[in-house]
Structures are given as C-alpha cells and as structure tokens.
Amino acid sequence: MTRSQDNPKDRVPFRSPIRDLFRSIQIAGLVGLTTIAAHAQAPSATTPPTPATPVIQPATPPQPSSPPQTTYRLETDISMRAIPIDVRFSGARVVIFGSASQMGPPPVNAGPINVVAIIQGAPAHLTVRRKTNAWGVWLNTRSVEFEQAPRYYAVVSTRPLEAVAKTSVLAEYGIGFEHVPISTTLNQAIGLGPIQLSEFRDAAIQLGIANKQYVRLDGGLTFVGKSLFRGQIDLPATVPVGQLDVSVFLFRGGEVVARHENRVTVARQGFEHFVYEFAHRQSLLYGLVTVALATLIGATASVLIQLRRGG
C-alpha cells in the first residue's frame, strides 16, 4: 500500500451519543472510585505487573524497615469498544478516559503524575525502499523488510514524553516513535550497518507520520479534577481493520506505577463486510461480476444516450 495523504477536512463530527456514553461512564468511574477506596486492601486484578519496589524517593535514603507502601490504581476505558466500518465511515473519534488513584500514605517527593496512552494496530510486514541516483535516474536500490511494524500507532500523553520519563523507561514499554516496535530479522539487514538500518527505521516512522498512521499527541490527555483524566484521538479512515490495543500507563516520578489494557475492535459492517468477504472468498465470481457490471454500465449508458438523441 503506497503511503499517501487522506483528507483531514472530512471528519465525522463528535456525535452526541458518544458524549452521553462518556458522561455516563465517567459517572460510573466515579462510583467505581469510591468502591475502590472502600476495598483498598483488595488485590487489584486490573493492574498487572505493578513494580514490586516502592516508588523511588530521591530526597530520602532507602528505609531499612518496610513502611506501608503506596499503591496505585489505574482504570481506563474507551468511548467505543467497537468501531464499525460502514459505507459512511471516514474515520472515528475515540475518547480515552479513566481514573488514577493512589492508596496508602502519600509518598514524599515522588515526582509528578503522568498518564500515557498507546493505541496500536496489529503488526504487519513493512517494506521500506530507498532510491539513489544511478546514471541520472532515481532507482530503488536498497530495501529493508521489517517483519513486524504496527499498522497504526498513536501515543497520547499528559505531558511531552521527554518530561514524563527517561528514554530507557520509555523504551522498555515501547512508548514514543523511537521505541515503536518495528523489527527486522538479521538476514534481512545483511550488508547494512546499524546506522543505515536506523535510517530506514526513521524513514518508516516519518512516512507513517506523514500518512497519519503514526500519531503523537503531547498534552492530548488532561486531568479533569484530581484523579480523572481524558483525551481524544481521531482515527483516520485508513485505520487498519482488526484489533487496536490500547495500553495506558500511569507514571509517577518517571516510573511506571500502574498499567491498564483495553481493546477496540475495528470491523467492517453490512455492505463493506459483504463486499470484502465476496472479493476474498469467491474471487473468480467477484471478478466476473465486476466485468458484468462494467459491461452493463457501458451498454446502458450507450443505449440511454442513443435514446435521448434519437428522441
């Protein structure tokens, strides 16, 4: 698929039902918060690997005895769990929202709280080619095959990523364009030094950005009150069909203290689903139908114009 621009002008307006949904879930989220506060000791099922170590407190030396730990809870949801692709689909606006709360004694000098969300489409095989000038003409002379590159990648954060955490931390969680999981096997990169390989990788990301398939929104998430946050993102019409994984990270003082996963399914509906399945499952018949349609349209137009002219 050649990379290209889509039209940003034509977007679906933010539909009020979604807003209503968001409101209702936001209220539900608040109710959920109070429930959490009541069951502060209950083990969290929704926060997988929380770092076992306490939050780093640079100002104070490590305590020999184990004080009551501060635990963080992050709960998030998406305004649309399923995005239907119908004939009028020209992109979708999704709202990411959630609550971040902490339990236990408030840590001293723990640093700022930040939230980062990553929306990622299923990975696919990506070929990046480079042209060089040979004998006056530009030829594709080098290419690198990346076996795994996300077909969509958006990173939305409360602050610029550089201010959220160190590169090493961001790299660990695949946050930011520098750490998008784009991989290649060694035999594909034979004869390419690491610098050249990273040039191809950077080019892939730049093309993705130009194409709105790779998106970064610093400040796209904002806190609404003390623990609630929200942000929105416009998915382009070219959003890959299938599953989008939404990972939300809660940072405190530059470390991930909680994480929550969500999933959005982009699926073809009705006519779109029918045509796609037809083209892929009964391709011969589909081809014949296309030719028949072409012949019919061609003949009909000819007859109609003849009738009009003939009177």
Added chain:
Amino acid sequence: MDFYLPIAETAANIFVFIGMGAAVGFLSGMFGVGGGFLITPLLMLTGIPSAVAVGTGAAQVVASSVSGTIAQYRRNNVDFKMGLVLCAGGLIGAVFGVQAVSVLRSAGQFDFFVSLSYVVFLGSIGAMMLAESINAIRKSKSGRPTAKRRDTHDGLIHALPWKVRFHRSKIYLSVIPPLAIGAFVGLLSAIMGVGGGFIMVPAMIYLLKMPTNVVIGTSLFQIGVVTALTTVLHATSNQNVDIVLAFLLMIGAVVGAELGANAGQNLRGEHLRFWLAAIVLLVAVRISYDLIATPVNVYSSSFTRETP
C-alpha cells in the same frame, strides 16, 4: 460526499472519482485508448494503494471500452475480424507478460522497468505520431490532398502468408502482423497494467495502414476484451479490484466516453492523432520527470497484508 471503499480500505469523495472517470472516459472515447495509462497514475495520486489502482483501473477501462465500442459500432467503425485477431495475439502475449512480471519482481526493479517502458514507448510513439500528424495537418492546410498510401508495397508485410481480407478496414493482409502486434501489446499490457491502446492505435494506423476511424473502434473492442480478462485475473490472484471505486469511475467514464466519441467525430483524423500524440507525450514527460528529478523523499514504504 465520502464513501468508504471496501477494498482500497479508505474513505473517498465520490465526486472526485466520478469526475476523474469522466475526464479519462472523454479521452478514451475520443481517441480509442482505454485510458489505463491515465487512470492508474491518477488513482495513485489520490491515495489509492497502487495494487488497487491497477486492478480497479482495469475494471473501469472495461466499462468505457464497452460504451466506446458501441458508440463506434453505430458509426460502423469496428472491424470485429481484426479485433479478434488482435485479441488472439494479445492473449498469447499476456501469458508471456505475466511470466515476465514475476521475473522482474524477483529482480526487484519492477517499478523502474514499468516507468522506463512507459517513457520509451509513450515517448517514441508520441513523438512519431506528433511529427506525422503535424505533417498531415500542414499538407491538408496547403490544400493538396493527402496521398493515399494504403496500397503501397510494404515488401515484408505483404510477402507474409495466410492473407485475409478485412472488409471493414479495406485491407488484404496476412494475419501474422496483427497477431504479432496483439501479442506485443498483450505482453506490455500485462507488464504495465494498461490496455495498450496507445500502442495499438498507432500500430494499426502506421503498420497495418487501417483508416483512423476504424482503428479507434477496433482498438476499443480489443481493449474491452483484454481488460475484462485482466480484471478477472487481478480479482482472482490479487483481490485488488475495488468494485465500489470501479463503479464510481465507470459512471463517469461511460458518460465521458460517449461525449468524447461525439467530439472525436467532428475532428479530422490528423487532428485526432495530433492531440493523442500530445497527451501521450505529456504522460511520457511526466513519468521521465519522476525518474530524473530529485524525489521529495528518497524513501517509500508499503505494508503487505499477509506476512509471507
């Protein structure tokens, strides 16, 4: 008004594509070219994935050639006998063309080869036609009737066996030259993803010495048959034919083709050839510019849906 295209997997404004179809259809009805060499690059410009542009372009050409063929047939401008001989050659050529495509793809220079073929064939044919038509226009302006060259001895071509009388074209000719031309065009159209009208039309005019009007009708007929086959092949092997996009283009194209055929009717043969030559040369210049000019981005990337 946006519509989500099921195979191209993007939303598109339907009027853009109807208009695009109409513009290309106009030219195709006027000059007897399928317009594949115009529609495919245009679709890519609007952001349709290149594979889908090639497959869908072929489907669109079917509609405009059917409409164009009927319009020309009404004016008794179609030599079906000649068309079928060309088609037979075309099928042979297409089989070899498909083989050539896989060889070039594995060599990794397929795109370059396609661009180069466009430049070489469009450039040389366009230049040749332009020179000839200007010459003819000048002659007709000076008042001298153009010499009928149809019966001159073209030694080799007329020495060939299996001569057949093509009544509509008013020529008595061996089937070997049209078969060879058909095969050559079939080969190129498989490689370049076009119907090959821009090669077929000059070949019929200059090599087979057919009358320009009959050439256009016959070329449209042959293109319709070849692109119908190409569409089915694309649909079965690559699933890259977008029926919705094709439909939009067809609606525009059939109207454009009819208008073009009428406009062409009022033009003299040499003027028709002049304008076709000009368009062909323009496309050749545009493609060579892309080959020579420093690209905005030396990198390009493409996703393949299925991981091999």
